[in-house]
Amino acid sequence: MPEYTSDPRIKALQLNLDPLKYGTFAEIGAGQEVAALFFKAGAASGTIAKTMSAYDMVFSDAIYGKEESGRYVCEPRLMKMISKEYELLELRLRGVRDPKTTFFAFANTVVALNYTKTNQGHGWLGVRFQIEPYGPTHDVVIHVNLLDNDNLMQQQAIGVIGTNLIYACFYYPNDIDKFMSSLYDGITKDRLEIDMMRFTGPV
Numbered sequence: 719m720p721e722y723t724s725d726p727r728i729k730a731l732q733l734n735l736d737p738l739k740y741g742t743f744a745e746i747g748a749g750q751e752v753a754a755l756f757f758k759a760g761a762a763s764g765t766i767a768k769t770m771s772a773y774d775m776v777f778s779d780a781i782y783g784k785e786e787s788g789r790y791v792c793e794p795r796l797m798k799m800i801s802k803e804y805e806l807l808e809l810r811l812r813g814v815r816d817p818k819t820t821f822f823a824f825a826n827t828v829v830a831l832n833y834t835k836t837n838q839g840h841g842w843l844g845v846r847f848q849i850e851p852y853g854p855t856h857d858v859v860i861h862v863n864l865l866d867n868d869n870l871m872q873q874q875a876i877g878v879i880g881t882n883l884i885y886a887c888f889y890y891p892n893d894i895d896k897f898m899s900s901l902y903d904g905i906t907k908d909r910l911e912i913d914m915m916r917f918t919g920p921v
Contacts, residue, residue, distance in 0.1 A: 720889070724903040726878045729885040730759035734766075739888060740815060741822035741847070742803045743769045746778065746790060748828035748841065748864075751877030752884075767807060791829045796842040796859065799825035804846045804855065822847035824884055830864060830872040839864030839872045843880055845887045849921055856919025858887055860901075863911040871909070878905045879912075891921050 720732045733739055734756060743753040743766060753769040756762045772778040778790065782798040789795070804823035811821070828841030844859040862879060864872040882901045890897040901912060 724900075726755060726881040726885075726904040727759045729903075730756045730881050731761065733885060733888070734759055734761040734764045737764055738816060738819050738851075739765060739822065740767055740807075740811070740819050741765065741824060741884075742767050742807060744799045744803050744823070744825040745769075745771050746773065746795075746799070746827040748826075748830040748839075748873045748876045751873045752824060752826065752880030755877045755881050767811065768803075791827050791841060793842050793859065793861070795827050796825055796844050799823075799827065800844050800846045800857065818851045820848040820851055820853075820888075822884065822887070824880065826876065826880055828864075828876055830876075831867070831869045833869075835867070839866075839869075841876065843876075843883055845884055847884075847887045849888075849891055854920055856887070856891070856921055857916070858883065858918075859914075859916045860912050861914040863913060864909075865911060866909050875905055875910045878903075879910060 723729060745752060750769060750771050756766060772781055782802055785795055800823050807821045807823060823846045826841055826843040830839045840863045842861050846855050846857050848855055864875060866872045866875060879901060882903050886897045886900050890900060
């Protein structure tokens with residue numbers, strides 16, 4: 719367990735320097751700000767197997783399947799993204815990487831403030847991860863409302879909350895109070911509201 723830090727960039731660096739935590743980042747909408755934060759922190763090749771973003775609806779449907787609702791910023795789309803990306807990790811890398819590796823798949827699907835500021839920014843973020851090598855998976859899913867009155871600020875907020883979420887999954891799975899409070903490290907509650915959290919898995 720690394721020494722506690724509230725700096726999201728240091729959190730990303732700590733994860734990048736841990737050779738036994740490895741995963742994918744799939745982000746739709748509001749840029750690829752979570753993966754970008756990991757890249758900017760340095761040593762990202764130690765953590766990132768793949769990043770991707772399918773903005774076009776036809777491409778997105780081809781990869782993850784269509785939504786009955788026709789919506790893309792919704793929990794079912796998020797879960798399809800997480801499931802698909804985690805399955806590919808296991809298929810392509812299990813048995814190739816160090817057997818002590820724990821895998822994760824992070825995903826988000828977000829709508830940020832548009833140019834004319836006529837919409838409400840919000841999004842779904844989630845992680846599927848292992849705590850032990852070859853162990854069962856756990857899911858954490860959150861829904862956030864983006865409160866900044868600026869598109870770039872909303873994108874930056876997604877980068878911070880996503881990084882904090884991944885970090886908490888690995889380092890605070892047994893401390894729910896620290897898990898939840900750490901999600902706001904580096905960001906204030908007047909910028910972003912978490913209005914739903916769901917935890918699934920044996921731990």
